[in-house]
Amino acid sequence: MIRALLLATALTLPAATAIAQEEPGRLSLTATGEVQVVPDMATVRSGVVTEARSAAEALNANSQRMNAVFEALADAGIAREDIQTSNLQINPVWSNYSAGEQRRITGYQATNTVTARVTELEELGGTIDALVASGANQIQGINFAIEADDHARREARLRAVAELRETANLYAEALDIELGGLLEFSESGGNHPQPPVMFARAENFSADTPVAAGQLTVSVTIMGVFEIED
Structure with a gap:
């Protein structure tokens, strides 16, 4: 039986070699x-960061200023469907480390960021100015793109x-x-x-x-x- 298997293996080797040679x-x-x-369009990421003693106060102050940001974008001709909230956070503000004292929460920080799509690039500079004037204290970046x-x-x-x-x-x-x-x-x-x-x-x-x-x-x-x- 072992001899038969070895013989069968030996007989198949030339065929495999021939196939490899034909590759x-x-x-x-x-x-x-x-x-x-x-580029023919751009997206601008901007937002508002506020701080207060409590989380509710920080969020309330942030919301008021963000409403002004939305109004500024609308006045700049940015359609509502071209504005998207991209980040909303409330985080504690901690005291600085001091030897012998534990760090503690001294207040809260609320962050709200929106991304606006601007299709009239000649208005981009004015849009940024309007955002800052309305209360936006963060301009996180501008990305240019090609619509078509x-x-x-x-x-x-x-x-x-x-x-x-x-x-x-x-x-x-x-x-x-x-x-x-x-x-x-x-x-x-x-x-x-x-x-x-x-x-x-x-x-x-x-x-x-x-x-x-x-x-x-x-x-x-x-x-x-x-x-x-x-």
Whole structure:
């Protein structure tokens, strides 16, 4: 029985070797296409932080000032559906550590943050000014974005494909090989993260708080596997 099994194993080895030899060689490559685009919208995170002896007092004071913030956003032309509460917290305020004394709660801090979507970028500086004037004492950041990036993404795809083809042909010539068909293909991509927005001077924001939108990068990365012909 053992001899029969060994014989069967020996007989199957040439077939497995032949199959492995028939596997085509592969050339795997990745390529990225990028397009620089001027953003057409932004989101602003702002809010109010208040402190009081009790949690109820802190929240009440915060609510009053936040109502003024909502009114300021409405006066700036921001639609209600473009405003979203992104953070609401009430936290105790502790006394400083002192040797021989235990820390104790001295009051409470209420924080309320909203994210507003601004589609008129020329009004962005004025919107920030209105928020601060209404009582917002936190401006946590501005993120620029592209509302409709279909055209830019299509251009990035075309650039990525052109780069993939050019690189594949370069390697084929350098390695003296003949490429066959495309065996595998996949895509990934998205907007490159932007650095934190600094309040840099920009002429198109008049006397309002100066904000520079700059540009965003729309990128698409593709991966292709080509067959190497004998």
